[in-house]
Amino acid sequence: MAELTYRDAVARGIAQEMSRDSDVVFLGEDIAKAGGVFKATVGLLEQFGPLRVRDTPISEQAILGAAMGAAMTGLKPIAEIMFSDFIAVCFDYLANEFSKSRYMTNGQVKCPLVVRTGNGGGARFGAQHSQSVENWCMMIPGLKVVAPSTPLDVIGLLAASVRDPDPVIFFEHKSLYAVKGEVPDGEIVDTLGTAKIVRPGKDATILALAMMVPRALAAAERLKAEHGVDCEVIDVRSLVPLDTQTMLASVARTGRVFTVEENPRLCGWGAELVSIIADEAFYDLDGPPVRITTPHIPLPAADALEDLAIPSVQRITNTIQRSLSA
Amino acid sequence: MAKTQTTAAGPSVLVRTNDGIDADLRLRMYRSQVQIREAEQRANDLFLQNLVKGTSHLSLGQEAVAAGCAAAMQPGDLSFCTYRGHAHTLARGVAVEKVLGELMGRDNGLLRGKGGSMHLTSIEHGVMGSYAIIGAHLPIACGAAWRAQYKGDKDVSVCFFGDGTTNIGAFHEALNFAVIWKLPVVFVCENNLYMEYTPISEVTAVANPAADRASAYGLQPIMADGQDADAVYRTAKAAFDKARAGGGPSLLEFKTYRYSGHSRADPAKYRPAGELEHWKANRDPIKIYRQRALDSGISHAQLDEIEGSVKQEVDQATEKCKAAPPTSVDILCTDVYADGGWAWRN
Ligand SMILES: Cc1ncc(C[n+]2csc(CCOP(=O)(O)OP(=O)(O)O)c2C)c(N)n1
Ligand SMILES: [Mg+2]
Secondary structure, three states, X not given: OEEEEHHHHHHHHHHHXXXXXXXXXXXXXXXXXXXXXXXXXXXXXXXXXXXXXXXXXXXXXXXXXXXHXXXXXXXXXXXXXXXXXXXXXXXXXXXXXXXXXHHHOOOOOOOOOEEEEEEOOOOOOOOOOOOOOHHHHHOOOOOEEEOOOOHHHHHXXXXXXXXXXXXXXXXXXXXXXXXXXXXXXXXXXXXXOOOEEEEOOOOEEEEEOOOHHHHHHHHHHHHHHHHOOOEEEEEOOEEEOEOHHHHHHHHHHHOOEEEEEEEEOOOOHHHHHHHHHHXXXXXXXXXXXXXXXXXXXXXXXXXXXHHHHOOOHHXXXXXXXXXXXX | OOEEEEEOOEEEEEOOOOOOOOHHHHHHHHHHHHHHHHHHHHHHHHHHOOOOOOOOOOOOOOHHHHHHHHHHOXXXXXXXXXXXXXXXXXXXXXXXXXXXXXXXXXXXXXXXXOOOHHHOOEHHHOEEEEEOOOOOHHHHHHHHHHHHXXXXXXXXXXXXXXXXXXXXXXXXXXXXXXXXXXOOEEEEEEEOOEEOOEEHHHHOOOOOOOHHHHHHHOOOOEEEEOOOHHHHHHHHHHHHHHHHOOOOOEXXXXXXXXXXXXXXXXXXXXXXXXXXXXHHHHOOHHHHHHHXXXXXXXXXXXXXXXXXXXXXXXXXXXXXXXXXXXXXXHHOOOOOOOOOOOOOEO
């Protein structure tokens, strides 16, 4: 058992998979010699050498295109897109190419690859370096979408993503890189498509992802302490595949559901979850499902503004308290 | 080494002529061109009969590029094609029936109707896909070449695209990437003078859309006559040999011409009067090659025999496709994910 940062968990997860399988290769901008702009890939070049850990030019299309070509001919590449906002520059590969090639070719083309990317706000980077864009990817058939909230999950879900035969986009939250957590020694492999109940409770279900998980947990503690309300918090972890059974079972127990989403309001991932719950658990509900999201705005840079935009512990607490007592 | 000369039309490469294109190879390249011509014409006929739906981008007039390049490739080499990919798919040995069946949405189609005209793929023939987003497959070909380099495999990745594709970012990203990593990839530009409905010269900063960009990436400008399968073969072979030997990527530009409109929807009214007729009369790749074959001592009878057998092959394929059932609706939701299904939730 060791205490590890979320940042160091990324490097450990990649190293675990590269040690295991020589077909795993890693490419991206400044990931090798510099160890990544978030220092999440320090040491990999030294450990695995320049043939397997390769710096690229600022060519996001070339990075994802090359990852696809390598994957479809036998390698298992991990490609880094530095900030998730930049996937807009190479969205073709996510939306049209490696997500669809298996289907279009009647199963001939296989693309076992992972796109890792720094997602989310809180660092005062402004509207083009702070977005939570997991919902952009959730809508693409053929792509899997994962977003861990703890160092342990970073390793386990990254390993599962690398070993998965389908293309996976792996959202690392930039504001979680410094967060520490306990991680056991030895190999760690988790399962995609499994949500985790991170705080059991009986009065309401809170569905959260990535940085919203620690905030939902903090809100749940406050609701308990200040209002005697006992919330169950579920870390969704994987948007595709989606573990609806864990969520539906929780809602059946609690009768209320809240989503806490960092993405802007429209078509955020919570909308899909709420629609599933409305379809399949309507008669379990004792009140309306409520979505707590970033408003439908570009993210501002100034700390006072950004803090107001992204769901805070205070806003989560207040929204749930008001809704439950209405 | 080939010598580079600059002509009024821009840079070009002189290639040696006594480099062993024997009768057997010549007959193969003739057959390949005739097969593409017949199959593409048949695809057009079937469209007029409403048996082929959707769109199709034909390579009538461009047969020599596909035939010459495929002949220069080795088994195991990889082709990356565009939506105008029937010709390259056939040239690698995929059966006419499989191609026509796919265009007709039949169960015997190459992809059982899941891809259609623009996505022909046959991994077992090295046809790694036909890509309908302009430029997307150039970086993908780089990735396949990276795998070959990393694993020490000896195959070359060959990526075909049009003149219009030289103006999209992915073209430039891929060239730079291939050069800095010294990848075994060959980029083949089929300059058919038009990007969709617009003359390429009206939308491109340089006269030769691919060759004039080569120097920006430290590559030799290489151009050849795309209507002459021998010239294509020699130019391609030199580039493939270089890539296979670890010499890195090449960018080739073949000047050619398409006889039909850009796609089914296009009557090609934008062409100047007489242009199509000029190319058909003077620059037709099959006419040129028939004469080349005769000049090299191949007989009329041998060439007629090829034409007859190709016609028969295309007729038989057509009949099989007409008789084949429409693709099974059972496959609507298969192969979205690796487990064979489409489940995104439990
Ligand atoms: C990114 C993108 N933009 C536009 C199109 C629409 N489009 C399809 S083919 C084509 C023309 C391409 O011209 P060229 O590269 O010369 O190839 P050709 O069709 O002549 O073989 C265009 C604009 C597309 N498929 N993808
Ligand atoms: Mg063109």
